[in-house]
Amino acid sequence: MAVTPKSKTSGSRVLGIETSCDETSVAILDYAVRGTKNEVRLSHHETATQIPIHRRYGGVVPEVAARTHIAEVIKLLERAGVFASGKPKFDAIAVTKGPGLATALRVGIEAARTLAYITDSTLIGVNHLEGHLASAWLVPQNRARWEFPVLVLLVSGGHSELVLMKDFCRYQVVGRTRDDASGEAFDKTAKLMGLSYPGGPILSKYATRGNPDAFRLPRPMIHDPSLDMSFSGLKTAVRILIHELGPRTQDVLPDLCASIQAAIVDVLTSKTARAIAAYKPKCLAVVGGVSANPHLQKELRKVASEFPDLIMLEPPKGFYTDNAAMIAAAGSWHLARGKSDSISKLDAAPELDL
Amino acid sequence: MTRVNKSAAGNGRRATITIGNVIRRSDVPDVAAWEGFADEVKTLIGPGNILAISGELGAGKTTFIQALSKVLGIKKHTLSPTFSLMRSYRLPRTYQGIKRIIHVDAYRFAAERELVVLDLDEEMADGSSVLVVEWPEKIPNWLSRHASKTVRIHID
Ligand SMILES: Nc1ncnc2c1ncn2[C@@H]1O[C@H](COP(=O)(O)OP(=O)(O)OP(=O)(O)O)[C@@H](O)[C@H]1O
Ligand SMILES: [Mg+2]
Numbered sequence: 001m002a003v004t005p006k007s008k009t010s011g012s013r014v015l016g017i018e019t020s021c022d023e024t025s026v027a028i029l030d031y032a033v034r035g036t037k038n039e040v041r042l043s044h045h046e047t048a049t050q051i052p053i054h055r056r057y058g059g060v061v062p063e064v065a066a067r068t069h070i071a072e073v074i075k076l077l078e079r080a081g082v083f084a085s086g087k088p089k090f091d092a093i094a095v096t097k098g099p100g101l102a103t104a105l106r107v108g109i110e111a112a113r114t115l116a117y118i119t120d121s122t123l124i125g126v127n128h129l130e131g132h133l134a135s136a137w138l139v140p141q142n143r144a145r146w147e148f149p150v151l152v153l154l155v156s157g158g159h160s161e162l163v164l165m166k167d168f169c170r171y172q173v174v175g176r177t178r179d180d181a182s183g184e185a186f187d188k189t190a191k192l193m194g195l196s197y198p199g200g201p202i203l204s205k206y207a208t209r210g211n212p213d214a215f216r217l218p219r220p221m222i223h224d225p226s227l228d229m230s231f232s233g234l235k236t237a238v239r240i241l242i243h244e245l246g247p248r249t250q251d252v253l254p255d256l257c258a259s260i261q262a263a264i265v266d267v268l269t270s271k272t273a274r275a276i277a278a279y280k281p282k283c284l285a286v287v288g289g290v291s292a293n294p295h296l297q298k299e300l301r302k303v304a305s306e307f308p309d310l311i312m313l314e315p316p317k318g319f320y321t322d323n324a325a326m327i328a329a330a331g332s333w334h335l336a337r338g339k340s341d342s343i344s345k346l347d348a349a350p351e352l353d354l
Numbered sequence: 355m356t357r358v359n360k361s362a363a364g365n366g367r368r369a370t371i372t373i374g375n376v377i378r379r380s381d382v383p384d385v386a387a388w389e390g391f392a393d394e395v396k397t398l399i400g401p402g403n404i405l406a407i408s409g410e411l412g413a414g415k416t417t418f419i420q421a422l423s424k425v426l427g428i429k430k431h432t433l434s435p436t437f438s439l440m441r442s443y444r445l446p447r448t449y450q451g452i453k454r455i456i457h458v459d460a461y462r463f464a465a466e467r468e469l470v471v472l473d474l475d476e477e478m479a480d481g482s483s484v485l486v487v488e489w490p491e492k493i494p495n496w497l498s499r500h501a502s503k504t505v506r507i508h509i510d
Contacts, residue, residue, distance in 0.1 A: 021437070021438065021439070099438065100438070101438075101439060101440060101471055101472065102473065103470075103471050103472070103473050104471060156437075157436075157437040158436075158437030158438050177433065178431060178433070179416060179417075179420075179433060179434055180416075180433075180434045180436070181433075181434070181437060183437070184434060184436050184437060188411055188412070188436075191411060192411060192412075232412070232416065232417070232434065235411055235412030236412045239411070239412055350440075350441075350442070351441065351442060
């Protein structure tokens with residue numbers, strides 16, 4: 001049976017706002033219970049990626065616009081119809097409160113506080129990482145099969161964590177990287193090979209044509225009994241390899257990429273397997289930017305198939321990178337549990353943990 | 355990226371500290387040796403100081419900062435701030451007036467003005483923080499304004 005948050009009301013509408021680092025994003029999520037069926041519908045979702053900001057502003061970056069999200073968030077809220085006449089009504093406004101940059105987080109938080117005050121809505125501060133966990137729940141097939149505990153592998157440019165979700169709003173980080181995140185390992189080894197930024201996706205494209213066993217790269221901490229991971233050593237290993245290969249590097253690029261990808265994915269999958277054995281979750285999910293990697297998806301499915309009772313959830317297609325839909329989804333979990341924040345007190349929590 | 359430094363490629367590192375025109379070199383043969391070096395560095399810093407840590411990709415900048423955090427008693431594990439851009443860590447006990455380490459990584463900055471989002475002057479206004487910066491070459495102007503408070507460490 002599908003598990004969904006208990007809700008007092010039969011329907012709710014949540015506005016989600018995300019401004020924690022590079023992305024500005026706004027979403028409107030409608031959650032309704034019809035008979036025994038629950039429906040989650042994203043009626044609006046838009047993200048403005050800020051990375052190529054110098055390009056977006058035609059080479060001139062206005063001081064205040066650089067990564068500050070202010071112009072972006074107002075534009076996105078406007079396009080979501082939030083300022084339209086006839087006072088929009090939200091049951092809740094969910095906003096990322098951390099972790100992230102204080103200045104970036106505050107842009108979203110101030111917008112959310114103001115809107116919550118004007119529209120008399122419930123304000124909910126959401127942990128960005130909890131948002132990523134909720135991205136798996138946004139996939140309809142996953143909601144239909146969702147059963148706690150859920151083990152989530154959260155992999156992105158800034159994160160590599162194994163999180164055990166015991167219930168909605170109840171999390172335990174059981175493993176994490178001790179240095180670089182896995183997405184960072186992809187991007188930085190790609191940089192060492194001269195691939196353009198962000199190199200991770202380019203690396204994985206080359207890898208499809210290469211032999212993953214061509215070069216033996218280290219898999220640090222893979223035999224360590226803890227669920228922690230380490231990726232910073234790959235930079236040194238790849239640097240040495242490139243040094244040895246010299247001009248041949250370009251000829252063996254697909255093999256090199258496939259070998260790097262295999263090393264990263266191996267660490268992620270073996271730690272995930274260890275975590276499944278230790279915590280016996282009912283479901284396994286993978287979320288975050290790196291969860292879009294097809295090789296990782298394939299290898300995780302293999303791992304999951306070794307545990308006959310484990311349900312492998314689908315990767316959150318459309319919600320891999322930072323977005324407000326996942327923040328709204330996590331907000332709906334809080335709302336269903338009667339959890340909210342004070343409009344006068346909600347502030348950025350840059351160092352927030354799960 | 356054409357020149358590959360043999361020492362940065364694997365077998366140990368060398369760290370060069372520059373304060374004003376005083377230069378000091380140390381050999382750091384392995385990862386564990388960073389703690390001894392960090393013990394030395396911690397005696398050189400006080401609140402308001404900036405540690406600019408340079409060195410190529412994978413040189414060991416974050417590894418050194420992990421060792422420095424450890425010798426300052428910080429329990430939380432220091433992670434690479436490349437994507438988060440900035441992280442801060444409180445010292446469990448004030449050391450020489452230092453209450454907090456702010457760890458910044460400018461690697462992803464395409465232009466120095468992106469620094470505004472970190473609001474560093476405001477972060478440092480508490481008068482009890484030390485700022486540690488990876489990829490300081492990305493923010494030369496800001497650093498030159500704080501040159502008198504800056505300790506440079508280069509790893510190769
Ligand atoms: N003294 C040393 N001897 C040998 N290996 C070292 C030494 N110091 C660091 N290393 C290794 O080199 C790698 C350095 O990675 P680290 O992430 O610290 O580099 P970085 O300079 O911060 O890189 P980035 O430019 O990506 O920020 C790690 O794998 C670490 O174990
Ligand atoms: Mg680093």
